[in-house]
Amino acid sequence: MKKIVCTVLLCLFAGTAVAGTVKIGAVQPLSGKISVYGEGFQRAINLAVEEVNNAGGIKGQDLEIVYEDNLSTAQGSVSALQKLISIEKLPVVIGPAASSNFLATCPIAEREKTVFIGAESAASDISTCGSYVFRVFPSDMLQGIGVAKLAEELDYKEVALTYINNDWGVGLANAFKEKYKGKIVEEFTYDEGKADYRSEILRLKKNNPAAVVNLTYIKEGGTMLKQAHEMKFNPQWLLGSAAKSPKLVELAGEAAEGIIGTYPTFSKTSGLYEHYKTAFAKKYPDEKLPIFGEYNYDMIHLLAKALNNADALTSDSIRASLISASQGFEGVTGDLSFDENGDVGASYGRWSVKDGKIIEN
Amino acid sequence: MYYLQLFINGIVAGGVYALFAVGLTMVYSVFRFINFAHGELIAWGAYGVLLFASPPFSLPLWLSVFPAILLVIAIALLQNHMVFAPLRNSQPVTLLIASIGLSFLLRSGLQLYFGSDLHSYQTSFYESIDLGGLMISYVQLAMLCLSILFFVILHLLLSKTLTGKSMRAVSDSMELAGIYGIPTRKVSVFVWIISAVFAASGGFLLALDTSLDPMMGLTFMIKSFAAVLLGGVGNVWGALLGGLCIGIIENMGTAFISPGYKDLTAFVLIIVILLFRPQGILGSTIRGVR
Amino acid sequence: MEYLLHIGIVCLIYILFASSLNLELGCAGLYNFGHVGFFAIGSYTTALLTLSGYSVWFGLLAAMLVAGLSGLIFSWPVLRLTGDYFGIASLAFAEMVRLFLLNERWLTRGPMGLPGIPRVEILGYSGNTVTLLTALVITVVSLFCFKKILTSPFGRTLKLIREDEHVARAFGKDVVSFKTRTMAIGSAFGGLAGGLWAHYLGYISPNDFSLQLTVLVLLCVVLGGRGTLLGPIVGAVLVVSVGEGLRFLPLPASMTAGVAHIQSMLFGLVLILLMLRRPQGIIAESHLIQET
Numbered sequence: 001m002k003k004i005v006c007t008v009l010l011c012l013f014a015g016t017a018v019a020g021t022v023k024i025g026a027v028q029p030l031s032g033k034i035s036v037y038g039e040g041f042q043r044a045i046n047l048a049v050e051e052v053n054n055a056g057g058i059k060g061q062d063l064e065i066v067y068e069d070n071l072s073t074a075q076g077s078v079s080a081l082q083k084l085i086s087i088e089k090l091p092v093v094i095g096p097a098a099s100s101n102f103l104a105t106c107p108i109a110e111r112e113k114t115v116f117i118g119a120e121s122a123a124s125d126i127s128t129c130g131s132y133v134f135r136v137f138p139s140d141m142l143q144g145i146g147v148a149k150l151a152e153e154l155d156y157k158e159v160a161l162t163y164i165n166n167d168w169g170v171g172l173a174n175a176f177k178e179k180y181k182g183k184i185v186e187e188f189t190y191d192e193g194k195a196d197y198r199s200e201i202l203r204l205k206k207n208n209p210a211a212v213v214n215l216t217y218i219k220e221g222g223t224m225l226k227q228a229h230e231m232k233f234n235p236q237w238l239l240g241s242a243a244k245s246p247k248l249v250e251l252a253g254e255a256a257e258g259i260i261g262t263y264p265t266f267s268k269t270s271g272l273y274e275h276y277k278t279a280f281a282k283k284y285p286d287e288k289l290p291i292f293g294e295y296n297y298d299m300i301h302l303l304a305k306a307l308n309n310a311d312a313l314t315s316d317s318i319r320a321s322l323i324s325a326s327q328g329f330e331g332v333t334g335d336l337s338f339d340e341n342g343d344v345g346a347s348y349g350r351w352s353v354k355d356g357k358i359i360e361n
Numbered sequence: 362m363y364y365l366q367l368f369i370n371g372i373v374a375g376g377v378y379a380l381f382a383v384g385l386t387m388v389y390s391v392f393r394f395i396n397f398a399h400g401e402l403i404a405w406g407a408y409g410v411l412l413f414a415s416p417p418f419s420l421p422l423w424l425s426v427f428p429a430i431l432l433v434i435a436i437a438l439l440q441n442h443m444v445f446a447p448l449r450n451s452q453p454v455t456l457l458i459a460s461i462g463l464s465f466l467l468r469s470g471l472q473l474y475f476g477s478d479l480h481s482y483q484t485s486f487y488e489s490i491d492l493g494g495l496m497i498s499y500v501q502l503a504m505l506c507l508s509i510l511f512f513v514i515l516h517l518l519l520s521k522t523l524t525g526k527s528m529r530a531v532s533d534s535m536e537l538a539g540i541y542g543i544p545t546r547k548v549s550v551f552v553w554i555i556s557a558v559f560a561a562s563g564g565f566l567l568a569l570d571t572s573l574d575p576m577m578g579l580t581f582m583i584k585s586f587a588a589v590l591l592g593g594v595g596n597v598w599g600a601l602l603g604g605l606c607i608g609i610i611e612n613m614g615t616a617f618i619s620p621g622y623k624d625l626t627a628f629v630l631i632i633v634i635l636l637f638r639p640q641g642i643l644g645s646t647i648r649g650v651r
Numbered sequence: 652m653e654y655l656l657h658i659g660i661v662c663l664i665y666i667l668f669a670s671s672l673n674l675e676l677g678c679a680g681l682y683n684f685g686h687v688g689f690f691a692i693g694s695y696t697t698a699l700l701t702l703s704g705y706s707v708w709f710g711l712l713a714a715m716l717v718a719g720l721s722g723l724i725f726s727w728p729v730l731r732l733t734g735d736y737f738g739i740a741s742l743a744f745a746e747m748v749r750l751f752l753l754n755e756r757w758l759t760r761g762p763m764g765l766p767g768i769p770r771v772e773i774l775g776y777s778g779n780t781v782t783l784l785t786a787l788v789i790t791v792v793s794l795f796c797f798k799k800i801l802t803s804p805f806g807r808t809l810k811l812i813r814e815d816e817h818v819a820r821a822f823g824k825d826v827v828s829f830k831t832r833t834m835a836i837g838s839a840f841g842g843l844a845g846g847l848w849a850h851y852l853g854y855i856s857p858n859d860f861s862l863q864l865t866v867l868v869l870l871c872v873v874l875g876g877r878g879t880l881l882g883p884i885v886g887a888v889l890v891v892s893v894g895e896g897l898r899f900l901p902l903p904a905s906m907t908a909g910v911a912h913i914q915s916m917l918f919g920l921v922l923i924l925l926m927l928r929r930p931q932g933i934i935a936e937s938h939l940i941q942e943t
Binding site: 389395444447448451452453454455456458459461462463464465466467468469470472473579583586587590594619621622624625628629631632635636 | 682728729731732735736738739740742743744746747750751753754862866869870873877912913914915916918919920921922923925926927930
């Protein structure tokens with residue numbers, strides 16, 4: 001036991017800064033429930049950091065990300081953020097994925113006057129977090145409305161609504177219900193991470209709806225689509241953005257054919273997107289483009305611009321510089337101008353699956 | 362028809378719970394502790410198949426099942442040799458905590474090697490049999506058949522072979538069995554092998570039906586243990602019955618209450634049954650009261 | 652040093668939480684695997700009350716009461732079960748609490764969680780220092796209560812029940828009543844810990860109260876030493892500080908993706924080795940009963 005205590009103490013003093021780099025922190029889910037996503041975010045972030053450094057870094061110094069694992073939990077997120085703020089003394093921290101973890105940490109960032117920026121947390125509550133809190137990802141209010149519009153555009157007067165029972169699913173569903181004018185014939189939530197959704201699907205099938213709005217994640221979505229297909233239940237599936245991944249198609253196979261979803265859109269024909277895609281493929285030849293990777297990538301480039309423009313590397317001047325840098329900033333994901341809540345706007349596009357490929361239109 | 366279909370879904374789900382419950386109940390009856398690492402045997406079984414089906418081995422999927430099962434047996438025996446056998450005379454809670462440690466070790470090892478990314482076997486048999494409106498997929502059918510087959514084999518093993526009989530004796534009382542000269546060490550090896558085979562093949566079927574995920578075992582572990590208690594500890598048929606009960610009730614429940622409460626029905630059932638029959642449905646009264 | 656304050660607060664809450672479990676598990680031998688359920692009940696009680704305008708102190712008191720009452724109601728029928736049966740019933744209870752919080756959105760906002768829970772405030776100050784001091788006072792007072800309980804005739808009876816229920820019955824002790832009271836007290840303090848947790852974090856959501864937390868707090872008790880006053884304290888401090896200490900391991904940046912997994916592998920390994928070498932925990936219990 002003594003040995004462990006000694007190691008811990010040693011390590012406490014070992015973590016001093018290396019000179020010549022500008023550091024920003026990142027609270028990321030590297031282990032635990034949503035580490036599936038965390039690894040992808042990290043790749044996109046590292047890609048952007050490499051590009052920033054090749055282009056001269058921050059005021060001549062290299063940009064470096066200090067990652068802290070949040071174990072995909074709220075407590076882990078708070079610990080990680082506290083460490084980044086008070087031990088590493090970093091003025092800018094990238095916030096964790098999953099709105100619940102983001103919401104647990106943003107009051108601390110606000111209190112400690114640390115610039116806190118998220119690239120994938122959608123909960124509408126985040127808008128009111130405070131003046132140091134930003135996100136380059138659109139609020140789920142916007143996205144729920146996007147799905148409702150999609151259902152109306154496709155002229156479905158009746159839908160069944162089902163969603164994953166977490167902050168993202170419920171947030172979207174609430175926004176959807178508010179906006180959608182048609183009839184919702186069936187509505188229920190289902191648990192995350194189950195292997196068997198057949199009975200839930202049966203309940204949907206009982207009402208025989210023409211369309212099912214299913215606000216779901218990759219794993220759950222893949223499983224549900226596959227099992228519904230096996231049960232010969234093939235309505236028009238309408239999905240959100242969190243399921244938009246080649247992985248979903250891989251899991252569901254032919255069952256994914258013809259599904260339609262919405263996602264916060266940006267021009268896929270822009271030179272920036274092409275550049276991102278090829279650069280990612282070059283750096284990670286074996287990996288697929290991660291979900292929301294574009295947002296993480298943009299966030300780093302935006303931060304780099306803000307850091308370069310800032311008068312000093314203090315949180316207040318970075319904050320001011322971030323707001324001004326964002327105005328009219330064109331990233332892969334479009335215009336990242338922050339509004340007064342530190343939110344970005346978004347337009348919504350459709351994605352669908354055809355011949356085993358995700359098509360955007 | 363709707364309810365009948367739910368019932369069938371319940372039976373299949375229950376069959377899987379039962380497959381995992383067997384390993385737990387056998388380990389429990391000999392060592393008297395809840396093996397938290399059992400879920401990881403399930404996950405390793407599923408990932409083991411993936412390991413042997415992908416390069417450098419590139420075996421066909423059905424063939425990779427066998428080395429995967431061997432791998433899981435090796436892990437289980439290693440667990441037994443390094444951890445559980447030396448601890449066998451300690452308090453149950455010590456073994457329990459050790460198994461929690463093992464569970465962390467094995468699960469993180471899995472994540473380290475395969476990454477947290479989702480995997481699937483990428484097979485494409487989605488056909489299901491249509492029995493006049495009732496659907497059952499081939500994977501489901503395979504799960505059900507395999508569960509039944511395994512239970513029959515296990516029953517024969519336990520009632521006809523000497524090792525099986527010794528195992529039952531040890532589960533009644535390890536001390537007495539030791540006094541009678543029953544090789545307790547051999548029995549525990551036997552128990553771990555059975556536990557590993559059931560977990561690995563169940564894990565494979567589960568992954569075939571859905572996808573692979575390092576956490577996949579954990580979710581099933583709790584309900585499987587509930588199945589064990591429901592059926593009566595140490596009773597193999599009880600594990601089957603308990604598994605089926607939980608599977609059927611939670612699936613039938615989705616018709617009446619929000620599927621968000623799917624797990625709740627199972628847990629309420631556990632508490633109710635335990636209150637009225639604390640020894641489990643098939644458990645012998647003597648042990649339950651003890 | 653906000654980070655140290657943070658670790659201090661988390662430690663104190665874990666100490667309180669682990670000690671309340673120790674009362675049940677260490678002293679009375681009740682394998683409560685659902686202690687996190689009471690923690691959750693405490694958290695939500697005080698969060699909901701303070702968000703609708705009541706003071707933090709009233710909220711904490713209510714958290715204790717409601718959690719204690721749930722402990723009483725839960726254990727009254729279930730305590731007729733023994734050993735692992737009780738364990739699995741309590742595990743089921745904790746899951747039921749979590750599912751209730753997740754699904755009853757009219758009350759708890761479900762998975763959206765409750766943001767903006769007020770912090771502890773004394774004379775207008777509400778920083779982490781104030782929270783730390785409050786947690787310290789509450790934990791010390793609670794530990795004092797536990798000490799009283801442990802050394803009282805009540806505590807000695809509990810240990811007797813743990814060692815041999817039949818003997819306790821033969822002495823004319825109403826075993827179920829003793830256990831029920833223990834559960835009520837343990838749950839009340841577990842709820843208090845949960846209340847502190849809610850006021851410290853300021854945001855709670857149902858998935859914070861999962862099996863993972865149960866395992867962690869069980870670990871604190873077993874690691875430190877069951878049935879002793881000091882054990883859970885040592886265990887909680889170690890679990891929290893080792894977990895945080897792992898953040899400081901100087902490892903190359905290219906390995907970051909794997910670090911988390913290596914960390915939890917080490918965590919598992921430490922547990923196994925501890926059980927093999929020193930299963931009674933760091934602080935071993937002196938055998939009071941055998942001596943008296």
